Amino acid sequence: MGKVRVHNFTITLDGFGAGTDQRLEEPFGDGVDHLHDWMDPLFDGTATGLDAEVGLDAESFGATIMGRNMFGPIRGEWPDESWTGWWGANPPYHHDVWVFTHHPRAAVQMEGGTTFHFTDEPIEVVLDRAKAAAGEKDVIVAGGASVVRQYLRAGLIDQLDIAVAPILAGAGEPLFADLGNALKQYEVVQQISSPAVTHVRLVRR
């Protein structure tokens, strides 16, 4: 059985996974310029040192769960089914992806093996589906902050690899907020800086 993981979720030094006013032109909102710049070398294969060690780890993941804001900028009812994510015809997932939305629609099969499923089911149910699809591989809860927080509150995440970028947003979507006592279940087992970010690993005790 694989693990349930958060991987390379990047937050600002003041704790935000996204800024304010997320929209088509600014998918991560305002105030978080350069938040994910550290990942560019991961995608183009030029990462070195600690960043490369943490890596994308894409081969470990057999299914992905994400929130609607991570899937796209459209809120409320879908005007039509033309929006199929930020990632073009061949998204970098290559497996089943569950997208939370209050407005479910038919699944979309993309090139390269990615299928987007849209769901308004409870997070536990969706996780079970994702685990079944992932088989021996891990499930990644990809984001945004709101979905990660929901799974954290429910104690359903086994391991989180978080990157803290040396950026101050001032406002936005906080990762560590409204978690009640959920964080007491987790331990920080690693906190190391690369020249670009600080990599932090949380595991459930």
Added chain:
Amino acid sequence: MGKVRVHNFTITLDGFGAGTDQRLEEPFGDGVDHLHDWMDPLFDGTATGLDAEVGLDAESFGATIMGRNMFGPIRGEWPDESWTGWWGANPPYHHDVWVFTHHPRAAVQMEGGTTFHFTDEPIEVVLDRAKAAAGEKDVIVAGGASVVRQYLRAGLIDQLDIAVAPILAGAGEPLFADLGNALKQYEVVQQISSPAVTHVRLVRR
């Protein structure tokens, strides 16, 4: 003219400078055990590497400003003047210290050159007094989080050296909260991990 600085202010990974229910037995409250352990080697002179480089830097400071919670556990009116801080007869400041309180009382001269002044004046006025006392040296805004936030909001801090400890508190006194646009004035110029904590330096642009 010296700078106005925050130095070695330590926060949890989730951003808290103190936990909940600060009191005599737990000056930093619950949920933040070991938050300041990394500083022990600084005080006993055994620190090495990056922690030692950042250091206490005590000789740079000519005056200190702190909040009442940092001075002691007593809230409201002082029952008497017997409480003179957590630090015994010879506090480690050896200069003038201003303590914010809604209940000012007579200044207390301690052994070793530390004098505690109690004030309910505006933060700008207190800073001017501290600057005058510090002369060419720097003024340290020592904490807690609430006092640091007030000076940050007013844009009065030149440099902050913050230590992020690999600890999750879940709740408490946040450092980066309710700062409005104040953080936009600051830039993270350094973020490096020692084996114990991540040292972050913010400077005003």
